[in-house]
Amino acid sequence: MSARILAVELRRSNGPLAGALVALAGFSGLYLLAATGQTALWDGQWAMLAGYQRIMLVVLWPLAVGAGGWHAGRDRAARTEELIGTTPRPRWRRVLPGSLVVAACLVAGYAAILAAGAGRVAARTSYVHAGWVPVALVGALSLAAAGLLGAGVARLVPSRYTPAALLLAGFAAVVLPPEALGWSGHGAALLLLPEFLDDMDEFTAVAGRVSAGQAVWFGALAVSGLALATVARRRWAWVAAVPAVAGLVVALAVLRPVAGSPLVPDARAGAEVCTHDGGPDVCVTRAHGKGLPALVEPARRALRSLSVLPDAPTSVHEVVRPGTQPAAQAWLSVGNFDPAQDTDEITARILAGAGTQFCPGSEHYRERAIVAAWLLRRYPAPGFEVPPGHEAAARDLAWRTLRALPADEQLQRIAAVRRAGLVCGDLTAALGGR
Template identity: 35%
Template sequence: MSRVLGIEIRRSAALGSALILLAVGTALLYLVQEAEWSTGWMQLVMSQRLYLALLWPLALAAGAWQGRREKQSNVIELFASTPRPRAQRAAPTLGAMALTIVVAYLLMGVAGAVSIIGHATYLPVAALAVTAVGALALLGGVWLGLAVGRMLPWLVTAPALAVAGLGLLLTIPGATRPRGWLSMVFSPIDEMNMPDAYTTVAGRISAAQAIWLGALAITGLLLFVSDGWRLRVAALLPVALGAALAITVMPHQNRLVVDSVDLAAKELVCAPDEPRVCVSRVHEGLLPEIVPQAREALTILAKVPGTPTRVHEDNTTYLPYLPAPISADVALVTVDTGKTADLTPKIVVSAFARPYDCDKGPDLADSLAAAYWLIGREPVAEAPDIAADAVLRWQELRKLPTEEAAARITAIRASALECK
């Protein structure tokens, strides 16, 4: 059987289709917002799922192109005259297309993993489930395409099916409103474009999607191997039952992924030495880059009494709002993968900044001026007006005697602590 499968892979459209999917998928990963998935494994596999918007229609088209092979080769009557059952003759084609397409999807993930394997040390089980559902989506797509290509063996079938598949994925969210959760049952790409560092996909969501996509794959398989209209009608039963069961399993709430937080990913992991520097588990691989900068910041802050003696990553989430623990002896800093080159001033600034949800305390210009007075250089900020205001206040501090400037900085620090 393995020899037959190898021959089918070489002689069919399986290998070429897989190479096209692999090339398109890898290009999408690296040419379209690489920063969106560079945090870790969950962000990578969710981005893969998002790009099924193009890969799934391509799988449909590949299956349809292969499905018309018997008609194109004028061997339908010849094969029908052989004693081998249709299912046995179709098995190598089904296996070759499924194996190559799924392997291409997994290799796409490997191509992305090359970029993050150095720092992504946290691999949640949910990421494996998200990958499995994506592979199952492509499997169902290619088998459904085989069935359509066999029943409609026209040259236009493959491109028309690709366009129809893309249109279907894009219209499902609108067609299922206001029940947003229903879109996630039938669309493998829905809500996969919102992964932050702590996003997860709940197990029930993956289970419901797997049920639907598995039923779709079985229907495609049965349609491809069936000979008569009765069997083709019966082949629709799995997809109907799968849809009903998937709807039952899927949680019935509209914001399923956006509001899902991986609490294990948020847990703080600390460097062993003092002073203590901690980051969330999902960023644990970045500790060697962050620790020296954090300890430099703490050395700078030590010039003023009552400033933080520890640094923690700010692991606040906003949908839902789960703030990071606030303590007077802790400086919170936001960590973004790929943006850890200059954390020292951000940590110093955070010691003089008021919390996100606090209306009291110093404004940002005062916080910047105080922090950069300690650092010993002119303040910088992304907003030009805030940067200009901070520079003016910093210059005022520099004109004061050291003791008076230090007293003002201490007052700014005290003001920042009002909500802590």
């Protein structure tokens, strides 16, 4: 197969248009979130971008199947099918170049989506790793398989309605299994879908076994689609299913041990990166290492405010998950730190609960906010404002009650809140009210 033949197919096929449609749909999926301030769903880390692309396959995969069917009906639409069929060249030599070009264009469109999001990700994180690459490659492979499968089915069932039917069938294939089994459920069968059903964050990664099993499945599906498109006689079409069946068996064997969830913790992303300038330690996760300079000044200001407490903490640490908190540390939960925040708000977030963790199932928002305001000598604390209503009135009453106490008693209660917060205790009782 010469480069000239591929170039001709590139010019006369609908491959470039199919790739452009995939890219446009992906761009819309990425940047329409910017209008609502939700780009944090994908721009925090490379693995999140690759994972969000896989989520978008719920739309892109059916488009690819339909595009493959559209391409396969090209000769029929131009009324040249019988004429081309009289040429002495084998069917596979006539069909293969165009099918490969369409698959390559679909992959190029998928790569363009990745390139469109890469700039924002590179600007937000300095944590670079290769774990996201297999996730992106499997997504591209699934699109190529979809295009080849669509082309194969359309050649087996030649009709002007086949591309539309393939588009609808593609949507059914990616939507109905999760609807039937539950979008929040897991299983080896659901891992055969091209799209992800789980939201990723900066501290999770896709298990390598999952990517391996999916690569086997989509690779086998691509081979079957290509075989279906190039088979000379319809009565031999069943042979094309052999690679898909074999790939399905192997993929299920690989995926079954990880059917509980495709995601695993990324320990390297959660590892600490700390200051080494002689001052109090300020540490962030590796995934947020680029934001460390923005955290240093407000974190040390928080430590100065906390220094009035007995056994005051001497360092600030960004933490991913609640756990056993050392008394010498002030903790900042990952969800409460954004380098773009006002520095006063970052300080207040650290001082919430007197520098203690936010515990699972906790409803001590009021107490944490009051303690932050007391330590800052500013009520309400920045970032803890609430609209007028019952909660605001209750918080105002609790604040006035605390401030009416003698200064020593106020300090004792704030210290009691810190002791309770370190062990996920009752902050309401520690502050002295219900």
